[in-house]
Amino acid sequence: MSTNKPIPGMAGANFANAFDLSTLKKPTGEAVTPTHGKPVTQENLVADFVAKSKECVVILLAWSTRSAQAKEILETLGKLEIADKNTWLLGVVDIDTQPQVAQALQIKSVPVAIAIIGEQLLPLFESVPPADQVRLVINKLLELASQKGVGSAPEGPAEIPMEAEEEAAYAAMEKGDYKAAKLSYEAWLKRKPNEQVAVVGLAQVNLMLRIDGLDPVLSLKNAKDDDLTSQMMCADIEIATGNYEAAFDRLIKAVKSFSGDDRDKVKAHLISLFNLVDPTDPRLVKARSQLASALF
Known part of the structure; x- marks a missing residue:
């Protein structure tokens, strides 16, 4: 051997x-x-x-x-x-x-x-x-x-059977019921805390719930630098529209500007948005480094 x-x-x-x-x-x-x-x-x-x-x-x-x-x-x-x-x-x-x-x-x-x-x-x-x-x-x-003459090549892209909670979450999202989808992902994570698909799914659903009903143009236009809620809302909109760098820059700036509980809150929000981006995306890699510098 x-x-x-x-x-x-x-x-x-x-x-x-x-x-x-x-x-x-x-x-x-x-x-x-x-x-x-x-x-x-x-x-x-x-x-x-x-x-x-x-x-x-x-x-x-x-x-x-x-x-x-x-x-x-x-x-x-x-x-x-x-x-x-x-x-x-x-x-x-x-x-x-x-x-x-x-x-x-x-x-x-x-x-x-x-x-x-x-x-x-x-x-x-x-x-x-x-x-x-x-x-x-x-x-x-x-x-x-x-x-090498051992076995045979795969016939097709066999899929892993979906978890029951995952199926329920997808079905709920197809109906636009993000609250039900959130409950399904939370139940999945309760059963399997390290399931990365559920972590990402929950982050996506939470994002959709936060931006539901918002006017993106007005929200970005009326944002105030000293309003933490406003800054996090704008970052959500930017992430949802694929403007990752703007969202990360906005919240890293807020991490530097705020202190105490507010700083912890914006940091947690930023990290939750990190879960929505490909780990190899250079914009995410850069943002993680900038966050570390802002914290220490």
């Missing part, structure tokens, strides 16, 4: 989000059977997973019940395996009960995902990427494996 370099685009990003095993608390009870995937043990690693990689793509996820991030990515991978009709195999390494396997795979943090194709190991990610990014990674894996 040999180890290859990471596939371009599949590793090297957000590694800081993985948990070092040494920082996790020791387990307090018996290991919990994972909800998805086939458990990997020292006894079945070679026979059930390495050998199987000659027939189909195998993805191993190192996880621990002590890591909320590991549970989140396990849920995503499990749903994708089902959506792909088990054309690839998900193996789950419990680092608490299978330390020998973790050591053999040189796993030092969780969550970590590793692919095996034709007995060759390919590092995937050491983080919790968005579900759509995981979907793309698996598609690339299946295509690569197909080129």
Whole structure:
């Protein structure tokens, strides 16, 4: 079994989000059977997973019940395996009960995902990427494996089944019922606090509720620099119309101008707007840096 370099685009990003095993608390009870995937043990690693990689793509996820991030990515991978009709195999390494396997795979943090194709190991990610990014990674894996004569390329863009709250939120938004959509996203976050899709969805719905009924032209024209509510309202309008830089500049200026509770309020509002913009957008990167400078 040999180890290859990471596939371009599949590793090297957000590694800081993985948990070092040494920082996790020791387990307090018996290991919990994972909800998805086939458990990997020292006894079945070679026979059930390495050998199987000659027939189909195998993805191993190192996880621990002590890591909320590991549970989140396990849920995503499990749903994708089902959506792909088990054309690839998900193996789950419990680092608490299978330390020998973790050591053999040189796993030092969780969550970590590793692919095996034709007995060759390919590092995937050491983080919790968005579900759509995981979907793309698996598609690339299946295509690569197909080129090597292992399995077949993906037939089409199989989608992850939507959560019940997500379906309810979309249905409500189609009707223009943003209050109902907000309740659905809040219920989703209560059940899965780290669900990024729900975080973004809730931020979008809250934005729509805040600007509903406003006259954008008059609001921007009548804005007063010393009126915090007015400044936040204008920033909402600018974000909604795609004028991100103006919105960020406006609120960073307010962070510098106000103090105490007002300053905290505008900072929180600005951070909530950050959630609505692509993390790689240079305007957002610049604004985050400017906010840090304004605060310290």
